[in-house]
Amino acid sequence: MPPKAKAAGKGRAPAKRKLAEEFPPGEVLTDTGKKSWKLGPPVGKGGFGLIYLAEPNSEKPVGPDARYVIKVEPSENGPLFCELNFYTRAAKPDLIQKWLKAQNLKQLGVPKYWGSGQHDKAGKRYRFMVIDRLGTDLQKKFEECGKRFPRKLVLQLGLRLLDTLEFIHEHEYVHADIKASNLMLGHSDPNQVYLVDYGLAYRYAPDGVLKEYKEDPKKCHNGTIEFTSIDAHKGASPCRRSDLQILSYCMVQWLCGRLPWEDRLQDPVYVRDSKIRSQENISEFLSQCFPTQDKPAEIQVFMEEVMSLGYNDKPPYERLRSILQNGLKSIQAKDDSKLEFTPVNGEPTLPAKKTTKRKKAADKAEESVADGSPIKKAKPSKKTEVNGVKKSPKAAARPRKLLSAGKQGDHKSRVKETATQTSPGLSLRSRGRKKVSS
Structure with missing residues (x-):
C-alpha cells in the first residue's frame, strides 16, 4: 500500500x-x-x-x-x-x-x-x-460476466471461502486482503477456487496467544481500500472478524456490481465512515446496493452475525455456512460443486457511473503494477455525492464521531463500530497495499 x-x-x-x-x-x-x-x-x-x-x-x-x-x-x-x-x-x-x-x-x-x-x-x-x-483469477471472470455474478455462484463462493478461512484462522493466521483478483480457479479443476497472495497475512494468535486490540495511526487503511475491514481502517491489526467483514463486502459487490463507496476510493476517511454507517444500519446499506430488486436476506443475516463478533471472538463458522446454505434453498438451488460463471440477465442493480479521469488513471495505474511501468498520480475530483448530495471533498471527508477505543475493540452486542491474470499460479495484482512486517 x-x-x-x-x-x-x-x-x-x-x-x-x-x-x-x-x-x-x-x-x-x-x-x-x-x-x-x-x-x-x-x-x-x-x-x-x-x-x-x-x-x-x-x-x-x-x-x-x-x-x-x-x-x-x-x-x-x-x-x-x-x-x-x-x-x-x-x-x-x-x-x-x-x-x-x-x-x-x-x-x-x-x-x-x-x-x-x-x-x-x-x-x-x-x-x-x-x-x-x-488457473485464471475471479476478477477476470467478474469482468467477463459484466461485473455481476449470479446469486447461486456468490453463495457457493462464500461457502468455499468459509472453509478456507476457517483453516487459515485455526492455524493462527488471517488473510486480510480477500478480493476477486486474489481468488484463482484450479488449473486442472476450474470448479475449485483458491485464496492466494498472503503478502498481508497476519499471525493474530502466535502460539495461541491472541493479540490485543490496539489502534496504530501509521497502519490506518491497510489492505485494498474498497474491501478492507473497519479494524484495518482504524489502524488495528486484522483479526478473524476482519476477514469475514471483507468477505461480506466482496459478496455484496459480486451480487450488485459496485459498493456505494467506490465513487471515492481516493478518500480513505470517507470510505471508512461509509463502512461504519453500513454496519450501523445493514438493512439501509443493502437497500442502497439493491434499489431495484429484493435484498438478499441471507447476506443481511450474514453481515449481522459478523457484526456481533468481538475483536477476539472465534467466528461461528458452521452457523455462517448454514446462513449461506439457506440462501441457496431460498432460490431453489444447492451447492452442486459446479461454479457457473454466466452473465446475470438485466441491467446492473447499481447504475454504472460515468468514467472520470481519476478512475481512468486508477485503472491505468493498476495495469502498471502488473507490468512494472511508471504510475501517474490521479487528480481527485472537485465534487462528489454523499447520500445524494453534492459536497466538496473537504466536507465529504469530514469524519463522523466514532466510538471510544474500548468500545471499538470489544463489542458483543449490536456493533456501532464498526496479474491482471498473472498466472497459472499466483496473483500479483494487489492494489493499495502497504508493506507489512511479519
Whole structure:
C-alpha cells in the first residue's frame, strides 16, 4: 500500500521495492530441502516479482503443462517473506491433508507449498517459493460476466471461502486482503477456487496467544481500500472478524456490481465512515446496493452475525455456512460443486457511473503494477455525492464521531463500530497495499 493514507486508492506500486530480473528458461533453483527445480518461461509479472512455470529438475525442458509455479522476488522485498512465513507454518501438504481428513472435506482453497529458498545470480540474491499451478483469477471472470455474478455462484463462493478461512484462522493466521483478483480457479479443476497472495497475512494468535486490540495511526487503511475491514481502517491489526467483514463486502459487490463507496476510493476517511454507517444500519446499506430488486436476506443475516463478533471472538463458522446454505434453498438451488460463471440477465442493480479521469488513471495505474511501468498520480475530483448530495471533498471527508477505543475493540452486542491474470499460479495484482512486517 502507498506510504501515505491519502493515496490509499487503487494501483499504487509498493515504494522502494526492487524489481526482479528475468531468468532464462532452464535456470535451476535449489530449495532449503536440497530439491532442485527447473524454471520454464515467466507467466506472470508484477511491480516487484515474477512467476515462472516450473518442474522438478530433469533433462527435459519445462513445458506448458507444468504442474508447479515459482514466485521470485529480490530477497530484501517484504511481501514474499510474509507469504513464506504463512506457507511454512500453515500450508504444507501434510497439514492440509490432515485438515481435510479431520473436517471430512474433499478440497481446500489454499495452494500447497512445495519448497522455498534463496538463489544467487550475477551478484544478486533472490527469494523464491514453489506452489501448485493455478488457473485464471475471479476478477477476470467478474469482468467477463459484466461485473455481476449470479446469486447461486456468490453463495457457493462464500461457502468455499468459509472453509478456507476457517483453516487459515485455526492455524493462527488471517488473510486480510480477500478480493476477486486474489481468488484463482484450479488449473486442472476450474470448479475449485483458491485464496492466494498472503503478502498481508497476519499471525493474530502466535502460539495461541491472541493479540490485543490496539489502534496504530501509521497502519490506518491497510489492505485494498474498497474491501478492507473497519479494524484495518482504524489502524488495528486484522483479526478473524476482519476477514469475514471483507468477505461480506466482496459478496455484496459480486451480487450488485459496485459498493456505494467506490465513487471515492481516493478518500480513505470517507470510505471508512461509509463502512461504519453500513454496519450501523445493514438493512439501509443493502437497500442502497439493491434499489431495484429484493435484498438478499441471507447476506443481511450474514453481515449481522459478523457484526456481533468481538475483536477476539472465534467466528461461528458452521452457523455462517448454514446462513449461506439457506440462501441457496431460498432460490431453489444447492451447492452442486459446479461454479457457473454466466452473465446475470438485466441491467446492473447499481447504475454504472460515468468514467472520470481519476478512475481512468486508477485503472491505468493498476495495469502498471502488473507490468512494472511508471504510475501517474490521479487528480481527485472537485465534487462528489454523499447520500445524494453534492459536497466538496473537504466536507465529504469530514469524519463522523466514532466510538471510544474500548468500545471499538470489544463489542458483543449490536456493533456501532464498526496479474491482471498473472498466472497459472499466483496473483500479483494487489492494489493499495502497504508493506507489512511479519
